[in-house]
Structures are given as structure tokens and as C-alpha cells.
Amino acid sequence: MPKVVNIEPTPNPDALKFIVQRPILRSGTRSFRDFGAAVGDPLASSLFALGRITSVFYMDRFVTVNKAPDDEWSGLIDPICEAIEDLEMEAVDGNAPAPGSSLADDEKLDRINKLLDERIRPGLAGDGGGVEVISFEENTLQISYHGACGSCPSSGGGTLRYIEGLLQDEVDPQIRVISY
Structure with missing residues (x-):
């Protein structure tokens, strides 16, 4: 189970970067723009299930979560941390960019x-x-x-x-x- 060790703001006010103690991915990245795209991915699915999440991106030791512009972070941070920390999977390889x-x-x-x-x-x-x-x-x-x-x-x-x-x-x- 990864432990969230820090939460960092990003230049985008609708996105926060959640730093975890150990790698979630060994290589590559994973990016999801909606709940449908996240089906089969335990972390992204659990984050989208919180509602009000507009995208999930993760690699190595961080997860970036975007919220809807009209939502506040105050009610989302704890549930996001819990969803990340409840993840029970070993680090896997991400989807490397595949231009063809x-x-x-x-x-x-x-x-x-x-x-x-x-x-x-x-x-x-x-x-x-x-x-x-x-x-x-x-x-x-x-x-x-x-x-x-x-x-x-x-x-x-x-x-x-x-x-x-x-x-x-x-x-x-x-x-x-x-x-x-």
C-alpha cells in the first residue's frame, strides 16, 4: 500500500500532485481523462469513483488528480489520499507512449x-x-x-x-x- 508523503500544488489550480513513498509504476505513465477510460485500472477507477474528478495521471512516485473547476479541494484531499493508500498492488509497468x-x-x-x-x-x-x-x-x-x-x-x-x-x-x- 503506497503512503502519501506530500501533496504539492501545481501551476494548474485544478490539479494537485500526491507524492507517494514507493513507486506505483516501474516505468511509463498512465493517464485517464474519464471514468470509462479508467475501467480495469484499480487506482484511477477508485479516484474517479469519488466523483468530481476530471482526470488522473500517474507515474513512478506520484499521482496527479484534476478536479472540476467549480469544486473545492477541501472535501477531496482526504478521500483521494485514502484511495491512494488503500491501493493494493505492486508497482507495474505503465503504458509507454506508442506513436505507432x-x-x-x-x-x-x-x-x-x-x-x-x-x-x-x-x-x-x-x-x-x-x-x-x-x-x-x-x-x-x-x-x-x-x-x-x-x-x-x-x-x-x-x-x-x-x-x-x-x-x-x-x-x-x-x-x-x-x-x-
């Missing part, structure tokens, strides 16, 4: 993922979020934000432009980045 097997050998996509892993994902994880590559076709990279980043106003503007600028400087000046 036809793209796996693409050298440009490999460079993009390496830059995301080294320079973008750690910062997003620090704020309770993540980014997944959805597709890469004709120099257009489609990404999806998760966790605190999924509904954060800055992810659609500043963060997206930063990612695009980094990839244009380091990979190809013709790359365009859009979020899903």
Missing part, C-alpha cells in the same frame, strides 16, 4: 522523443504532468498533455511554443507542434 510501429524507426521521431525525455518531460513531471506523442506526420508533431498539464492554460500556449521552438532549433526548423 511505423514511426518507431524514424530517426527524426527518435530525436524528438530523446529531447522530450531529457528536456521537457522532467519539468512537466515536476509540475505533476506529462506529454505523450500521438503522431508525427509531414513534420507535424501531435502531442497530448496529461495530469496537471492536461487542463492548464499555459500548456496550450507557452509550453507548446517552447516545445515547438526547441524541436525547431534541435531537430528541424519546419516542425510544427499541435496539442490534442
